[in-house]
Amino acid sequence: MSPIRIGLVGVGKIARDQHLPVIAANADYELAAVASRHGRVEGVPNFADLAALLANATDVDAISLCTPPQARHALARQALEAGKHVMLEKPPGATLTEVYDLIDLAREKGLALLATWHSRYAPAVEPAKAWLAGKKLLRVHISWKEDVRYWHPGQEWIWAPGGLGVFDPGINALSIITHMLPNALIVDKATLEVPANRQAPIAATLEMHDHQGLPVRAEFDWRQTGPQTWDIIIETDQGTLTLSRGGAVMSINGVPQIEQKEQEYANLYALFARLVAERRVDADLAPLRIVADAYMTGRWVRVEDFVE
Amino acid sequence: MSPIRIGLVGVGKIARDQHLPVIAANADYELAAVASRHGRVEGVPNFADLAALLANATDVDAISLCTPPQARHALARQALEAGKHVMLEKPPGATLTEVYDLIDLAREKGLALLATWHSRYAPAVEPAKAWLAGKKLLRVHISWKEDVRYWHPGQEWIWAPGGLGVFDPGINALSIITHMLPNALIVDKATLEVPANRQAPIAATLEMHDHQGLPVRAEFDWRQTGPQTWDIIIETDQGTLTLSRGGAVMSINGVPQIEQKEQEYANLYALFARLVAERRVDADLAPLRIVADAYMTGRWVRVEDFVE
Numbered sequence: 045m046s047p048i049r050i051g052l053v054g055v056g057k058i059a060r061d062q063h064l065p066v067i068a069a070n071a072d073y074e075l076a077a078v079a080s081r082h083g084r085v086e087g088v089p090n091f092a093d094l095a096a097l098l099a100n101a102t103d104v105d106a107i108s109l110c111t112p113p114q115a116r117h118a119l120a121r122q123a124l125e126a127g128k129h130v131m132l133e134k135p136p137g138a139t140l141t142e143v144y145d146l147i148d149l150a151r152e153k154g155l156a157l158l159a160t161w162h163s164r165y166a167p168a169v170e171p172a173k174a175w176l177a178g179k180k181l182l183r184v185h186i187s188w189k190e191d192v193r194y195w196h197p198g199q200e201w202i203w204a205p206g207g208l209g210v211f212d213p214g215i216n217a218l219s220i221i222t223h224m225l226p227n228a229l230i231v232d233k234a235t236l237e238v239p240a241n242r243q244a245p246i247a248a249t250l251e252m253h254d255h256q257g258l259p260v261r262a263e264f265d266w267r268q269t270g271p272q273t274w275d276i277i278i279e280t281d282q283g284t285l286t287l288s289r290g291g292a293v294m295s296i297n298g299v300p301q302i303e304q305k306e307q308e309y310a311n312l313y314a315l316f317a318r319l320v321a322e323r324r325v326d327a328d329l330a331p332l333r334i335v336a337d338a339y340m341t342g343r344w345v346r347v348e349d350f351v352e
Numbered sequence: 353m354s355p356i357r358i359g360l361v362g363v364g365k366i367a368r369d370q371h372l373p374v375i376a377a378n379a380d381y382e383l384a385a386v387a388s389r390h391g392r393v394e395g396v397p398n399f400a401d402l403a404a405l406l407a408n409a410t411d412v413d414a415i416s417l418c419t420p421p422q423a424r425h426a427l428a429r430q431a432l433e434a435g436k437h438v439m440l441e442k443p444p445g446a447t448l449t450e451v452y453d454l455i456d457l458a459r460e461k462g463l464a465l466l467a468t469w470h471s472r473y474a475p476a477v478e479p480a481k482a483w484l485a486g487k488k489l490l491r492v493h494i495s496w497k498e499d500v501r502y503w504h505p506g507q508e509w510i511w512a513p514g515g516l517g518v519f520d521p522g523i524n525a526l527s528i529i530t531h532m533l534p535n536a537l538i539v540d541k542a543t544l545e546v547p548a549n550r551q552a553p554i555a556a557t558l559e560m561h562d563h564q565g566l567p568v569r570a571e572f573d574w575r576q577t578g579p580q581t582w583d584i585i586i587e588t589d590q591g592t593l594t595l596s597r598g599g600a601v602m603s604i605n606g607v608p609q610i611e612q613k614e615q616e617y618a619n620l621y622a623l624f625a626r627l628v629a630e631r632r633v634d635a636d637l638a639p640l641r642i643v644a645d646a647y648m649t650g651r652w653v654r655v656e657d658f659v660e
Contacts, residue, residue, distance in 0.1 A: 117538060118563075121563055138648075138649055139538060139539050139649060140448070140641045140644060140645055140648075141536050141537065141538055141539070141638070141641050141642060141645050142538045144536065145535075145563065148536075205649040205650065205651060206648070206649045227453075228449050228452065228453040228456075229449065230447060230449055230450045230453070231447050231449070233513070234513075238652070243651050243652070255426075255429055330449070333447075333448045333449050333452070333644075335648065336448060336641075336644035336645070336648050337448055337449050337644070339644065339647040339648045340446075340447060340448075340514070340516070340643065340644050340647045340648075341446055341447060341513040341514045342513065343513060343551050344546070344551070344652060
């Protein structure tokens with residue numbers, strides 16, 4: 045089979061760190077063109093925007109969207125309308141409705157659509173899921189605490205409406221836990237701490253349960269200096285499983301298990317190649333729904349200004 | 353066919369005003385039992401809660417839930433697990449995830465589930481939808497302004513997390529418009545006005561569009577004294593349609609058309625009887641998704657205390 049001719053839109057940090065090297069290393073893909081307002085990639089045609097890319101690089105098969113979520117719906121529709129398969133960075137949109145709209149359109153056109161959740165492909169996620177099978181789950185605690193100044197310097201879009209604030213990293217934890225647990229997580233109570241000079245939360249606490257009564261608590265905080273924490277702790281009747289470093293490491297009762305190589309984006313592009321071959325949609329909105337549920341049922345608390 | 357033996361849970365205002373008279377008037381139903389903490393209905397067995405009803409009135413076929421949204425998921429699951437068909441008052445839940453969970457469970461069990469949107473059955477909605485067919489839509493304006501003190505006296509649950517505040521009536525307008533328009537509505541911008549002493553909005557403005565660029569603006573306000581407004585105005589290339597009084601009346605270019613009799617709940621129970629016969633799910637979450645999208649992307653503005 046000839047490689048998938050892919051066009052990439054939005055040459056920013058995540059595109060350079062992950063998408064471009066992974067595409068270059070995967071023989072199933074050929075980078076055919078890029079579109080970006082500021083970024084450039086050598087060796088392929090560069091366009092100012094997706095419309096120009098679609099008008100000129102007409103033999104592109106698929107589009108990978110690495111732009112901020114707020115503008116993603118219009119771009120994804122444009123690509124699907126032009127008959128291109130589409131891969132969406134996370135979160136797949138600024139609203140739920142727009143992603144459901146894309147799912148409907150992709151199905152109607154028989155095109156592949158992938159709403160990516162890269163953290164689900166962290167090395168320890170599948171081994172952890174396998175270890176949990178058959179055990180009785182007692183309690184889940186998620187602690188996702190990082191320094192926004194270090195990880196998101198100058199990224200104004202994460203603070204703008206639709207940028208989700210601390211849920212932007214937090215949704216990675218939710219994407220892991222919704223993949224690992226057997227049942228849907230219902231938000232009972234949420235607190236959103238919003239800086240007085242911003243419109244998005246800098247910290248959030250979610251208390252959830254599933255229909256079997258499993259308590260799941262998540263703490264997201266962007267004000268963490270010093271040690272950074274991306275941990276999920278699952279207590280079972282046969283010991284405690286800890287996923288740390290965002291799913292990179294698994295420990296059982298405090299004893300680290302074998303560490304595997306990180307290849308989140310390599311796995312995402314491998315999955316997308318299969319979806320393109322089968323013209324299939326893979327768009328699980330469970331993580332974004334939980335965020336929406338937290339906004340809808342949560343208590344807003346004003347906290348001190350955030351100044352970068 | 354023998355009538356559907358129905359159990360009603362939550363004997364409050366909406367049950368007395370609508371559900372009980374409509375059930376009594378429909379030969380397809382037989383009221384078999386009720387469960388309520390405070391309310392009582394003469395002539396049928398009364399129980400303190402759904403669990404007691406299910407344990408004693410074992411030959412009930414279906415459950416109609418008229419309780420506030422915050423407790424609905426656990427009750428609906430309980431009823432479905434017991435093999436009963438379920439009808440949900442609007443909004444169908446306090447969160448999106450819990451309603452998707454019920455849809456999955458009902459499908460798995462082959463039971464009927466109806467998430468009701470009574471305003472979709474207002475008399476002028478179908479005639480208005482028919483009039484719009486084939487016309488070019490230019491602009492939609494929704495104005496839903498009522499006096500919360502008059503319409504929701506002492507209803508603390510609407511102000512509590514999950515009660516949705518002014519979206520509780522506003523979602524009626526959204527249920528009509530999502531039924532009438534051909535495309536999904538994407539929230540671009542929203543403002544939520546939240547009283548300093550409450551956690552739910554007392555007013556909200558939503559700016560939306562569909563993928564063809566149709567602008568849709570909604571204004572919800574609970575501080576309206578004097579004339580109350582439940583209007584949807586749709587400008588087309590062939591004149592302006594106005595739905596007023598919550599969908600009861602239709603005017604074209606200001607000229608009122610024939611008024612029909614209100615029978616929203618009669619239509620809902622007729623639909624539910626068909627769903628029960630076919631063991632089918634009818635649960636369109638588009639209205640609740642728009643509310644969630646408004647919460648997620650909206651700007652919060654603190655306004656003065658609301659004192660009842």
